[in-house]
Amino acid sequence: MKTDLQQALLKYYGYEQFRTGQLEILESVMQNRHTLGVLPTGTGKSVCYQLPAFMRSGQVIVVSPLLSLMEDQVKQLRAKGFKRVAALNSFLNYEDKQQVTRNLASYDLLYVSPEMLQNDYLISRLMQLKIQLFVVDEAHCISQWGKEFRTDYLRLAEVIRTLGSPPVLALTGTATPEVQTDIQHLLGDLEMEKHIYPMDRPNIAYFVQEVQDQQEKNETMLALLRKMQAPTIIYFSSRNMAESVAALIRINMPDMACAYYHGGMENEDRILIQQQFLAGQLQIICCTSAFGMGVDKEDVRLIIHYHLPNDKESFIQEVGRAGRDGKESVSVVLYSPGDWQIPVHLIEQDLPEQSSIQQLMRHLYQRVQAGMTDLPAYELIVQHIPIGETQWRFLLYQMEKHDIVKGNQLQYNAQTWKDFLEQIENLVGERKKHKLVQLQRMKEWIYTDTCRRRILFAHFQRTVRPASGRCCDNCGDTLKDWETVPVSAQHDAAGWREQLRFLLQQ
Amino acid sequence: MLLASIILHAVQPIRNERSTASIYHLLQGKRSAQTLQDAHMYGLTNLFGIYPKLSRDLFDKLAADLLENKIQVNKTPIPYFNGMAYQSQTDAFLYRLLLLLQMLSNQAHGEKRYIPVTDQGQVQYWVKQLYRQELTQLGNWRSSLYEELYGLLENLPEEQAGLFVDRISGYQHIGLTAAQLAVKYDLQEIDVPLYQTSTIHYFLNQVSANKALFPYLGTLIEQPKQQSNTITSTAHKTRMMLERGLTLDQIAAARGLSENTIKDHIVEMTWLEGRRLASRFIGEADAAVIMDCAEKTDTNKLKHIHAALNGKYNYFQIRMALALRNEQEVEA
Numbered sequence: 112m113k114t115d116l117q118q119a120l121l122k123y124y125g126y127e128q129f130r131t132g133q134l135e136i137l138e139s140v141m142q143n144r145h146t147l148g149v150l151p152t153g154t155g156k157s158v159c160y161q162l163p164a165f166m167r168s169g170q171v172i173v174v175s176p177l178l179s180l181m182e183d184q185v186k187q188l189r190a191k192g193f194k195r196v197a198a199l200n201s202f203l204n205y206e207d208k209q210q211v212t213r214n215l216a217s218y219d220l221l222y223v224s225p226e227m228l229q230n231d232y233l234i235s236r237l238m239q240l241k242i243q244l245f246v247v248d249e250a251h252c253i254s255q256w257g258k259e260f261r262t263d264y265l266r267l268a269e270v271i272r273t274l275g276s277p278p279v280l281a282l283t284g285t286a287t288p289e290v291q292t293d294i295q296h297l298l299g300d301l302e303m304e305k306h307i308y309p310m311d312r313p314n315i316a317y318f319v320q321e322v323q324d325q326q327e328k329n330e331t332m333l334a335l336l337r338k339m340q341a342p343t344i345i346y347f348s349s350r351n352m353a354e355s356v357a358a359l360i361r362i363n364m365p366d367m368a369c370a371y372y373h374g375g376m377e378n379e380d381r382i383l384i385q386q387q388f389l390a391g392q393l394q395i396i397c398c399t400s401a402f403g404m405g406v407d408k409e410d411v412r413l414i415i416h417y418h419l420p421n422d423k424e425s426f427i428q429e430v431g432r433a434g435r436d437g438k439e440s441v442s443v444v445l446y447s448p449g450d451w452q453i454p455v456h457l458i459e460q461d462l463p464e465q466s467s468i469q470q471l472m473r474h475l476y477q478r479v480q481a482g483m484t485d486l487p488a489y490e491l492i493v494q495h496i497p498i499g500e501t502q503w504r505f506l507l508y509q510m511e512k513h514d515i516v517k518g519n520q521l522q523y524n525a526q527t528w529k530d531f532l533e534q535i536e537n538l539v540g541e542r543k544k545h546k547l548v549q550l551q552r553m554k555e556w557i558y559t560d561t562c563r564r565r566i567l568f569a570h571f572q573r574t575v576r577p578a579s580g581r582c583c584d585n586c587g588d589t590l591k592d593w594e595t596v597p598v599s600a601q602h603d604a605a606g607w608r609e610q611l612r613f614l615l616q617q
Numbered sequence: 618m619l620l621a622s623i624i625l626h627a628v629q630p631i632r633n634e635r636s637t638a639s640i641y642h643l644l645q646g647k648r649s650a651q652t653l654q655d656a657h658m659y660g661l662t663n664l665f666g667i668y669p670k671l672s673r674d675l676f677d678k679l680a681a682d683l684l685e686n687k688i689q690v691n692k693t694p695i696p697y698f699n700g701m702a703y704q705s706q707t708d709a710f711l712y713r714l715l716l717l718l719q720m721l722s723n724q725a726h727g728e729k730r731y732i733p734v735t736d737q738g739q740v741q742y743w744v745k746q747l748y749r750q751e752l753t754q755l756g757n758w759r760s761s762l763y764e765e766l767y768g769l770l771e772n773l774p775e776e777q778a779g780l781f782v783d784r785i786s787g788y789q790h791i792g793l794t795a796a797q798l799a800v801k802y803d804l805q806e807i808d809v810p811l812y813q814t815s816t817i818h819y820f821l822n823q824v825s826a827n828k829a830l831f832p833y834l835g836t837l838i839e840q841p842k843q844q845s846n847t848i849t850s851t852a853h854k855t856r857m858m859l860e861r862g863l864t865l866d867q868i869a870a871a872r873g874l875s876e877n878t879i880k881d882h883i884v885e886m887t888w889l890e891g892r893r894l895a896s897r898f899i900g901e902a903d904a905a906v907i908m909d910c911a912e913k914t915d916t917n918k919l920k921h922i923h924a925a926l927n928g929k930y931n932y933f934q935i936r937m938a939l940a941l942r943n944e945q946e947v948e949a
Contacts, residue, residue, distance in 0.1 A: 190730040207738075361800065370797060380794040382732060387791045607770065607782035614718065614787040615763040616725040 152431040164220040169243030200224035225263035242277040250281035254293035268299035316581035317563040341412035348418035357397040369395040409436040422549035439580040463502040619808040630659040650885035666704030696815040722787025855882035887940035907938035
């Protein structure tokens with residue numbers, strides 16, 4: 112089987128070699144075993160379900176919460192000439208949705224957003240297919256101890272059963288042992304073959320630099336960019352900051368092409384920026400966490416954290432976008448003592464207050480009494496109750512877990528509602544504590560004086576491989592002797608005449 | 618600032634007679650009787666529908682700042698627009714052109730893997746058809762489109778030509794976003810789509826006027842549907858009923874609309890299609906009196922005309938007369 116798989120890899124992707132873990136997961140999948148794969152970002156998780164779709168008959172269904180990533184993958188596959196692929200999600204208009212749903216059998220690979228699986232008609236259509244593999248991408252979303260949770264992931268176990276329990280492949284980039292157990296349990300206590308791969312990357316060196324204020328942060332960042340002269344991603348916690356620092360870099364370093372990227376931009380523009388970065392027209396991207404998923408650029412050399420994420424999982428994932436070509440790459444965190452207020456504030460904002468929970472439950476109760484058992488949309492709720500969208504998502508997740516909400520219907524039972532109200536304060540407290548612990552671990556990592564590599568991965572794996580080059584500042588490494596390898600200058604036409612000639616090869 | 622200059626330009630003829638919101642509807646291309654009439658009445662047909670994606674909030678803020686003199690604007694010359702003629706074809710032509718150029722550029726290098734610049738199914742289908750039919754001629758397409766575009770762009774201001782070319786995606790080169798173009802050409806981001814639209818209107822104008830000179834670009838123009846494409850469809854229904862001889866109140870009752878709405882439709886079709894049905898509602902002599910009065914008092918404001926003629930004519934009659942005046946101007 113190994114040679115079949117290798118031949119297919121060459122045929123469909125043009126690669127000779129599998130990356131870490133791909134082959135092992137594929138072998139398990141091809142033998143129709145339920146499989147849990149934890150593969151660090153950048154190792155090409157999608158190969159694990161795309162190859163079976165190319166090679167075997169029957170459909171591969173991929174559930175993914177990342178709509179834009181889904182769109183990207185479909186586009187990339189189509190661009191490669193693989194046309195029997197479609198995505199069903201809320202981006203599609205009604206007619207396109209109908210068109211895809213009616214012709215499900217004509218696709219080999221079908222990406223579906225979890226909320227689409229709430230649709231009974233779609234389920235009944237899916238039941239008529241011969242599903243060879245049911246993929247749960249970003250499987251950590253099912254667990255409340257994962258980076259983010261999704262209510263609609265809770266229902267996947269039921270969907271899998273309804274579809275006749277096809278082989279399941281659960282994939283994620285990050286999962287602590289705790290989350291792994293949760294995934295297995297919440298997907299219906301499946302017996303799964305586990306393939307867990309270490310998240311540490313020997314070719315990435317870690318540096319942390321304390322600065323006093325924003326001005327010093329900017330100066331340090333600019334000096335670093337000048338020194339490295341390499342493809343760079345800079346992460347921010349706010350869209351505005353990403354935009355304004357991008358402008359600052361453009362002014363100070365006109366010969367390093369720089370742009371910003373965040374979730375507030377039009378989809379069309381986001382794709383353009385992503386592609387410019389891939390094509391080497393851009394050297395530096397200033398972005399929020401929205402950037403990076405599915406961006407398979409091999410030669411990113413430097414990841415700067417202008418702001419820190421709230422947990423190590425996100426940090427590891429973001430840093431993991433550097434050095435996919437295996438060459439030495441660098442992570443630099445710039446922080447000033449005041450930076451810790453932002454994440455604490457964000458965590459508090461994400462969780463609902465007891466008084467709004469009571470208001471909400473009273474409102475829902477009144478709806479049920481009036482015979483309206485449909486779960487109201489967030490936009491409706493927010494007109495009556497001051498509650499953020501993340502807070503609403505948290506409550507929804509808890510209500511589904513407590514059988515108060517089932518399939519977008521409210522289910523009233525005096526006892527369960529009473530229990531829920533009594534427990535919810537605890538649940539909020541637990542969640543907050545969990546988040547603060549995550550933040551605390553991030554903080555400890557910043558202030559540690561032992562090897563950063565060891566501390567960073569401590570909660571995820573038992574051993575850490577030694578660095579292949581520089582390790583970290585605490586191990587005495589510096590960037591002083593970093594040898595700049597200037598990237599080849601991109602074609603930049605002198606004016607529109609030359610540009611037009613170049614485009615049309617005249 | 619181009620958008621600001623356009624707003625100031627549009628405010629002048631409208632003076633105090635209509636709200637600034639009417640300028641928003643005009644630029645955005647709202648297909649209502651009122652907006653179409655405004656465009657004709659105030660000589661602003663060239664600006665109709667030149668900014669379909671204009672955000673209402675941004676417009677309101679900018680318009681308020683301008684009219685209260687909160688911001689000083691360097692007046693920017695307004696480039697060529699012909700919205701009334703091309704507004705419905707602009708998007709199709711632009712995206713066909715962008716996708717075709719991307720396809721040709723990649724095809725020249727044998728590159729088949731690229732992400733199309735537009736998701737619009739119809740545009741993709743159109744380019745695909747062309748690719749199949751012209752497979753052996755793609756080299757000609759490249760050189761001829763190059764010639765045709767080069768000639769057109771030469772006649773535009775350098776910046777505007779640059780703005781257009783920098784947006785094109787092709788082989789190993791990805792076009793710039795509006796925000797990036799704004800930085801490169803030192804413009805406001807909000808103005809970028811306006812320059813793009815102006816360029817396309819200019820292309821459409823030149824290409825349709827000299828079909829023989831632009832055989833390749835000519836095939837990109839979507840043939841407008843034969844039926845009148847300016848009258849709204851609801852007004853169209855009213856017209857068919859009028860032609861069958863129904864009266865105003867019968868039409869209103871049959872369609873479940875108010876009489877005033879039906880009157881709006883009649884005014885609208887008079888603006889756009891002339892006097893065919895107008896004589897049923899206003900005699901020629903009466904119309905002449907009202908037109909004369911509007912001329913002398915130099916206003917289009919119904920209230921003023923109504924008062925100047927001592928209330929002899931109702932508002933509907935005055936609007937009909939003004940609509941007829943517009944038609945005379947067009948004929949002349």
